[in-house]
Amino acid sequence: MKKLILALALVATSLPLAAAEEDDLPSLVNKGLQAMNEGNWEQALALNAEAVERFGGETALQLHGPQFGVIWFRKGISELKLRKYEDAMKSFEVTYKDFPNEGNTKGKNIFNKQALLKWGEAAMAAGQYELAIEKWKKFIQERDKARDSYPQGAFHINLAISFFRLGQMEEGIEHLEISIKNKDTFPTPRAAIVSGFQALVAAAVAAKDEQTALDFIEKNRGELIVEPFEMQRFSKLFMKLAGDAIAAKMPKLALNLYQFVPSTQVAIDDLRARINAMGALPRFADGATQLDKASMEKELAALEAEQRSSKSIEMIKLAAIAYLHEANGYVPGAYAAYLQLETHYPKAEKREDNLYNLVRTSSILGDVETTKKYGELFSKQFANSEHNANVQKMLLSSLFFDGKYETSIEIASDIIENNKAKEETPEHDLALFVLGGSYFYTGQYEKAEPILDQHVEKYPESLFALTSAYFQASNTSRLQLWTKAASQLDAFLTKYSDAKDQTYIPLALYDRANAHYSEEQPEGALEKLNRIIKEFPDSPITDQAYNLKGNVMQGEDKLEEAEESYKKALELAEARGHGGVAGEALYYLVALIGDQPEGDDSKEKLKEAVPFADLYWEKYSAGSPYNAQMAVAQLAPMSAAGRDDESLERLQKVISTMAKMPEAYGLEAAINSYTEAYLKKYTPEELKEHYYNFPGISVQDKAARALLRIAVIGVFEKVAENNENADKQRAAKAMIQVLFRNLKEDFEFKDLSNYILVKLGDYLRTNTSAPREAVPYYDEALKRPDKSYNFAALLGRADVYGNSSQDADLNKALEDFERIFKESDEKGQREFALFRIIEVLMKKGDYAKAAERANQYLNRDKEAGEVHGFTKYSPEVGYILAKSFEERDMIDDAISMYVKVWSAHMGYVKVSAPAIEAWMKLSHKRNNQSSDPQVPSDRQGAYEGGHRYIELTGRFKDKLSPGDLKLWEAVETLTETYEADPNIKSVEQIKKEKEEAAKKRR
Template identity: 50%
Template sequence: MKPARFTLIPALGFALAAGLISAPPAGAQLQEDPQTLNSNALTAMKGNNWEEALKLLSRATELYDRNALQLFGPQFGVTWYRKGICELKLKRWDDAAESFEKCYSKYPNKGDKVDGAGNIFNKRALLRWGEAAQGAENYEQAIKMFKKFLEERDKTRDTFDPGSFYISLAICHLKINKIPEGVEHLETAIKNKVRFRTPDAGIVAGFQALVGAVTEKRDEKALLTFIDKNRADIVIDPFEMEIYSRLFLKLAADAMGADMEAGAIALYQLVPGTEVMIEDLKSRIQRLGSRDGMKELTRTLIKAKLQASLENLEKQRREGNPNETIQLGATAFIHEKHGNVRGAYAAYTQLELLYPKAKKREDNLYNLVRTSSIIGEVFDTETYGSRFLKTYPDSQYVPAVQRMMLTSLFYEGEYLTCIKVASEMLPKLSEKTKEHDICLHVLGGSYYYTGQYDKAQPLLDQHVEMYPESQFEQAALYFQASNLSRLQFWKKSAKLLDAFLAKYPDPSKNIYLPFALYDRANCHYAESENEAALTNLDRLESEFPNAEMIGMAYNLKGNVLQSSGDRDAAETYYKKALELAERRDNDMIAGESLFYLIAMLGEKPTKKDQPSRMKDAVPYSDKFWKEYGETSPYKTQVAVSQVHALGSVGRDEEALNRLRDVIAEMATIPGSPGLEEAINSYTDVYLTKHSADELKEHYYAFPKIRNNNKAALALLRIAIIGVYEKELKKAGDNRDAKIAAQASIDVLFKELKNDFDPKDLSPYILVSTGDFLREKTSAPRQALPYYDEALKRKDKSYLFPSLFGRASVLAEGSKEEQAKAIEDLRRVFNDSQEKPQRELALYGIVKTQMAQGEYEAAAETAKEYLSKDNGLNFSKFAPEVGLALAESYEKRDMTNDALANYVRVWSAYKGLIKISAPAMLSWMKLSWQRNNPGDEKTKGDRQGAYEQGWTYIDQTSRFTEKMTDDERKMWNQIQSLVEEYEASADITTMDKLKEEAAKK
């Protein structure tokens, strides 16, 4: 800016001489005359000492403005102009506006030309006045001043910076939300960037104002239109963008906050990559060489500033926080907001992989875990979740990450991984927390789904008890009930399933309803409640015809119908299950259906007039081996079931070879189900043409079974034992044959015990060995490890025999062991589907309770057995249970009840000496001891004891030759007691009674 030339001294002298103004003190004339003040102020302005300059110019206007127009003419307006410039620099906007107004309004030039005494800044003051108004955010006035300047300026003299001018004009319009006008002026500045020398800083400022305006009005279209139209002109060179990049990122964030996601993306795209900016800066610095800077069109390159930008970018990159972290985070947010969770997941993945040092890594990594969980990338959820927990163990997100890891894995069916993660996590979690709730549910559910029912049950029970209002309540209740059925706790499962079905009857709100109906039907079937089972299966079939397990339901319905004797209907449902399984490509159900058809149709008729359908089973057998035999778990059962069917069409050898091959194959699979049945079936077929000794030799060298396959070898030994046990029964009175057979059995069992660890044996062999050790040796407790091992197995085929065997041993032990025996027997009674097993279990409980001395409990159990009102209808052990009931009363000194029950026993089972004899003996003693006197109608206790004892001896004497030693001993005791009582003076003998009767 060229300073104005002042000619104020002559005029000032004239004024003083004329007495127009008062003269300042002589000392002040030299320092405060307008020329000196302006000159000193100009010097201060050149040195950017704006406060000092303003002080001098303010003094000048204070001293001379009142009469300056008369004294100095328009030229004094320059003082006001310079004062306004100082105030602009100091951002004293209102003062500056007032100074420029004085310059323009009070000191206009005379005429069209400005001579040496004129105000050369008169019109330019309008421009500065507008700038001051803009600074004061008085945008309407600023626009007015800018336009007025354009209208009044002298185009030859009042030059200005058009680039900055149109930027300011644009900003003012945009600030008052006149977006079209603002865009027009901004585009003018941009399109004429080179000619107007529009600075990049000005373009950025104008663009910032535009974004602010459209964001406020949420006019995203205006922003996108502007960017599309002017993209080439608004894109700033990468080397210059470093100083503006964070501003652009903030503008984008503002747009995103205004729900202008498309605008935000467009703004993010204007920021070049960090590497691009770094490379461009390096190139520019290299081109400068040793120079400190250089002019380049509308800008000046300063090496120090370029170097500072480069260092800042490299620091951001080194610390892991370049612009890309903000851009990717925003991109992820936008994607997820619009439902593209996978896009968000991809962005968070890049953040984690490329910028692991980012300041917001904790949030980024958490969001990566979260989004991977949502889209089902379960392995990434587990991987990144584990990384998060290790890196940020104290984070507020830890509980959420733990939940997501587990629930994501669980609902995607990664149960083994869930078990691994949840098992490690559960002990570290506090109870009664959401995290503990989820972990406990997932662990129990994962064990359930992987068939580890023993491990699942306590966890499922704990979850239901601890979290009755859990978000997983419905699933937890179903798992608990269903898992009990898998463990064959039929009664417990049935009770819980009934409660579950009653609580959640609405299928639209209970996804487990069809599964629960199936499980409940299975419980009914296990309890021989066939009608109730069919009711549930009929409902399942009618209401849920497309349910996942409907094929299983058809097979179960076939089982129920077959057990009810309706074989034709059973066949229909097995075929329906097969047809559905083939449509659904469900090889498992198809193989199961074929097995049921082969087993039912391939049975040998048990009656002479019963028609045979064995040949009808052959096509199903061939279909099974052709289409499903390679992978079906039912291959062993089919190989066993088809034997008679294939034999009926002359394919005996094929059946035997198939059995042999299946046995050899199954033998390689630890715990293979059905292997015992296959060996037993093979044994039966083999023995039709070979002797027991030949079988033994064959089994000791069975094809394809190696010597280290202990489980299979043990099964073969058991099969041989079974053959010799049959030989033992056939021996009859042949003493030598009996001795030989028993010797073989004893040797084989000893080999089993000595040569095989219980862990190597199948449940069948474990139970068989245990039974032998318990029943045939003098050390029955040796059987316990075998029963215990069988009970640990996943295969529950021999659950109840194992419980019976263990209970039999423990019942002879301590009170604690007897209590455990009762627990085992109660389990059998509650959950076995076989009536004989349940009856034997309840009888065993009575015996063990008596042995414990728990006579009251024994009496209650005995009454339960003998009751005719509870639907049990047990009778096999009624004599023994009745005797135990009577004994329980006697042990508790309940003499009258004891006598009444003893009478019931010996009167009902008089011919069963082992029961009636002890009952009679105890009754006689108790009656004699009570000694109630008789009257005219009833006999006294002692007379009655004598007479009934005498009668008993008389009526049972014909059985003496068939009595066992123990029975004969008790019978003799009764006879001796009768003789003793007969010698008593209180007794009328039977001879005397007969004599008196004869006289009558």
């Protein structure tokens, strides 16, 4: 501009003087130039306009020559400065068209071609880009290359911007790259290059042409990055362009644009350095860039104020980058941006959102510690935030995977029960999974079952689908619903056999093996266990697999192989530091080796178990659940080694330790084993004294003391059953009465927990001759506010009343059993309750109702009513149903049902023998005759069925209990009775007739 003004000044002094009235033209020119030099463009325009108006008529060219065009040019420059673009274009047009240099000898119009350049600039400023391009091209064609110099860098930048504004990307990029490649020789100001690039980006966004912009950036990135102090001037525009790119769904471009925005601190440091370097100079030329100290100081102050504010460019930029990363599926990048926002800008205007997103992304990435840390911080600082519920869900995830299951249950239950997460959402998916998984891990299997079933069904594509499916199947196996568990585990192993995550495959194989083992399927169990051992030798479950394999082998009487498996389990467990598994293996070894028949020959083998027992007590007994079992199992081996007193003392210490535990499972069995061993050397009377003053058991150990008293009662009851010595019998019965009285006197109900009350009640009900004595214990447990063991107490009391002959007691039993059946969560309790309901109804003579409930138990058809899946008492219930038909004279139905029972459960003599006996008697009594020679008449069929039953079951006659043998012999006697009837053909006779008939056919 200075060069332009100087040129104008030179031209002005050469203008010719006109008549006297025109003497002020030079004055006007000089004053106009002075105003332009001072930047007073309003005054300059007024002076230039006056000169044109007064001296620039139609004869101006003739009077003053082409040089008068300079005044028009000067007027156009003033108008351009004042943004009067239309007027400026007109002035430059006059300069170019009306004052050409050709054919005129008067002063030259040195700006004749320059007017085209400025005309283009005015057109560009007015948004007339096609006109601007046209004039610039004309300027390039017509200019005098020696005289008409121009700022080439700015020229190409302007061309590029104009092409971009017109959407002509290729042409615009061509000129922008020309200015970039020649930025040092033209020169091209750095700020101009950035302006051209911004126009390119705006055009790309408008055209949704992301790739063109990305290709340009990739090619010219180094040239586009200017000094931070300059780049910060364009930061807000770049931020806007990046925002536009996001809105246009051009995330890659947006990320690239954000990378051009310098850090505020870096820009501040750069400005300070340059201001200090300028010293006292107000201005300084740095190549094509002019540095103005005052302007830079203002910029520095503005940046420092922005940095102190709650809404700096960095905060906006980081939040946008986080959004872009997540939109592109790169959650780690989003997490890093949110973490930087929280750690570096804790006073950000949108800190609540930033902190929430930090918790959210860390949760997605499974960073438990970060989620916990910032989740708790969010809940504390933004307790009323609308995001707080979601933060709680994310905390839930971190708590669960950190093993905080009780807290997880509390939060997940609240989310689900209070509908804080809509179904079919990731939040509901997570809450359901965590709740089921937490119940599973805390051993609340019945509560876990419906939750896990729901999750597996509702969210098959969940991130937790594999884990949830395993939890479901494993949970079912822990409920000992073996058939259902087997089906679920098989489905899991099939579906996820090729899954990348094989963590749960060996665990599922182990659970499946356990289901096989529990259902007496040793081949299946071994197949699964051998798979674990072969395919997953490094799995944490492999040592347990060896233990279970030992159990299977022991059950198959393959004792040497069982012992080998237990030893392998011990070796692995010790190597891996699995103390619990090692202790279990040692117990199995001692129990296996210690299970030898009495005699001198067995002593040496028994002694082999002693080192294993010693190792257990030395290294693995602390906190082990096998202490009681080991103390019992080692009795025989220790005795063989001559260490009886030591083993008894050990068992005594175990009992004393367990006595102080709130719920010492196995204490009763330990006391019973101790009792048996103690009685080998001492009398029942000595046992009584010993148990009343048992070492290590204090007055406060109510439960253990009560169980010891119960054990003493059991010993004297056995003495009372001995018919060989009447005096001892009488003394024992008297002692039992005394012991019961002492038990009641010495122990107040308030001193005993619900568990002990029920335990004592169960013992009295099932192991003594006075089951009625159990009722007060059950009543006490039931009347307490603490409802633990409530259904167990109801079941025990109902069972006692159900065995009564009094109708009032039977009604009480039905009431209790019905409550258990309707309200208990435990399938085993509900099944037993329904079975006993059926029995009690039969005892009351309500045969129709008994049949109705029996059908309810046996139902396997959903269309016929609710299916409970009960099977344990199916033989007994089937027999009762048949009996109910018989009692109601429904003989045909009774006969049919009895057949189903004894044919399906032939080996279960307790039921099959009475069933076939009743069938034989009813068939004999009905005495229907058959017209079909292949079908025997009732009486003949009754005999043949009885004979076949005796023949098939007789092979295990020697193994029957006395009670079952008596039932079996009743069938045998009835069969022999029928065989003696002359109207019935014996099996031998039938066989002989068939042989003779066969001979005749030959």
